[in-house]
């Protein structure tokens with residue numbers, strides 16, 4: 001049984017690209033700002049001057065605030081524009097962001113970089129961030145196979161510390177049983193697999209019932 005959810009967002013592709021071209025550079029600048037908040041070593045006067053600049057930018061953006069989140073507007077029935085997602089969202093400075101490649105067999109893969117803003121133990125990626133990324137790529141695997149769902153149970157085994165820097169993650173479908181889909185994933189650093197995950201994904205009953 002597969003569920004191919006319709007996309008709720010029918011905005012023309014050219015309009016989507018125009019909006020992306022406006023918002024992507026802001027998020028990229030904000031990502032560098034986040035990195036420099038933890039990595040810059042300028043003197044106190046420079047820090048205070050930068051703070052004033054940031055506050056001026058915040059005052060501009062605050063002029064008009066959305067009434068719905070990006071997910072509420074664009075993801076209610078599909079996954080066309082996950083721009084606010086904290087792992088892949090092009091408008092979200094918290095997101096590294098990951099570019100995930102997936103196929104209908106339920107395989108998903110991504111290469112990405114985790115900088116100093118994601119540090120947990122010295123020089124290593126925070127375990128919660130590792131888990132966040134693995135959960136996300138597991139979601140891509142099940143979604144690509146037509147078995148989208150919410151994570152019901154997520155199990156993560158940390159094999160070795162995940163060093164900050166260039167990383168890779170892969171996910172694949174393991175098995176299906178009725179409404180449940182099990183997928184597995186791992187993260188790979190320069191010294192091999194750093195963490196493994198298994199997730200059980202379930203499309204919530206109220207959505208399943210729309211398809212039955």
Ligand SMILES: CC(C)(COP(=O)(O)OP(=O)(O)OC[C@H]1O[C@@H](n2cnc3c(N)ncnc32)[C@H](O)[C@@H]1OP(=O)(O)O)[C@@H](O)C(=O)NCCC(=O)NCCSC(=O)Cc1ccccc1
Nearest residue numbers: 135136139149150151152153178179180200202203204205
């Ligand atoms: C949807 C569900 C997990 C299950 O509700 P319902 O549909 O009403 O379940 P129902 O009672 O009809 O049972 C059906 C079958 O499932 C079984 N089963 C039930 N529960 C569990 C379980 N926990 N774990 C394992 N199995 C469970 C149950 O025994 C039964 O099995 P059976 O057929 O008898 O063999 C609900 O509890 C929920 O929404 N939880 C919050 C989820 C949430 O917030 N997740 C985090 C946000 S998602 C995210 O961030 C990741 C992401 C990122 C990007 C992209 C995509 C994803």
